Amino acid sequence: MDLSDALTLLRPAFPASPVGGRWVDFGAGTGLFTQALAMLLGPETTILAIDRDVHALATLRKKPPASPHAASIQPLVADMQDLTALDNATDQPLDGVLFANSLHFIEAAIPLLEDVAQRLRPSGRVVIVEYDRSGSSQWVPYPISQDRLELFAEQLPFASPRFVSTLPSAFGGQMYCAVLDKQSAP
Numbered sequence: 245m246d247l248s249d250a251l252t253l254l255r256p257a258f259p260a261s262p263v264g265g266r267w268v269d270f271g272a273g274t275g276l277f278t279q280a281l282a283m284l285l286g287p288e289t290t291i292l293a294i295d296r297d298v299h300a301l302a303t304l305r306k307k308p309p310a311s312p313h314a315a316s317i318q319p320l321v322a323d324m325q326d327l328t329a330l331d332n333a334t335d336q337p338l339d340g341v342l343f344a345n346s347l348h349f350i351e352a353a354i355p356l357l358e359d360v361a362q363r364l365r366p367s368g369r370v371v372i373v374e375y376d377r378s379g380s381s382q383w384v385p386y387p388i389s390q391d392r393l394e395l396f397a398e399q400l401p402f403a404s405p406r407f408v409s410t411l412p413s414a415f416g417g418q419m420y421c422a423v424l425d426k427q428s429a430p
Contacts, residue, residue, distance in 0.1 A: 247310060249411060250280035250344070253421040256408035257371045264288035265339030265365075267315070270324040271295055271346025275304035275317070277373065281342055282314035289315035292333055296323045325350060327359050337365040344373040345419075348384045354399055361401045361426055370402065370424040376410070377417050393422055401427050 254277065267285060269278045272293035282291055295301050301319040309317075322329030324346065341360050350356055360370060374388045388396070393405050402424035409421045 245276065245414065247276060247280055250277050251283065253373055253409050253411050253419060254280050254284055254371065257421055257423045258284045266290050266334060266336055267340045267342065268292045268294060268330060268338055269342045269344065271343065271349065272304060273297065273300045275307055277342060277344035278304065278317055279307065279310040282317055283311045285315045287313050287315060291315050291317050292330065293317050293319045294322050294324055294330065296321065325356060330363070338363050338368055339365055340368055341370045343370065347372060348374055348386050348388055351386050353386065353388065354396055357396065357400050364426050366426060368426045372422045372424065373419060375413055375417060376420050390420055397424055403427055
């Protein structure tokens with residue numbers, strides 16, 4: 245997968261004009277999707293790129309911006325399941341969160357998504373890129389198929405997922421991009 249593929253998956257999740265605000269990319273790794281997100285959100289945005297892999301984030305730090313009009317990226321070494329580091333990095337509500345090929349590493353994804361929802365603005369959203377598969381493997385230990393994501397959303401303060409794009413996976417099957425919009429409390 246390259247930057248063009250990442251943009252193809254993410255672009256339909258965002259309006260044509262830059263969004264702005266404060267975003268988090270959980271499980272950013274070396275930053276492929278972080279850079280795509282930065283291009284789509286624009287210069288009025290800050291992205292916290294969270295990953296526990298120090299070496300991956302060091303690679304991300306060395307990458308030049310994908311565009312002169314891209315969001316600023318702030319790498320943060322932390323485990324995406326421990327939101328204490330996120331709370332220490334910002335005291336502002338988040339405009340959005342990206343989980344690109346990362347949520348399938350979390351066995352207890354629902355509690356994590358509940359915690360994330362609490363940190364989102366009322367109009368916030370979560371963008372998820374995952375493999376549409378139900379069988380696990382060493383690389384996808386807790387798969388999140390589209391059907392499973394719909395079940396998750398029923399238990400969370402999000403509207404039904406909007407599946408906005410798909411792309412064939414180099415590993416077979418397909419990848420999808422979905423948007424979970426936060427629902428306001430009644």
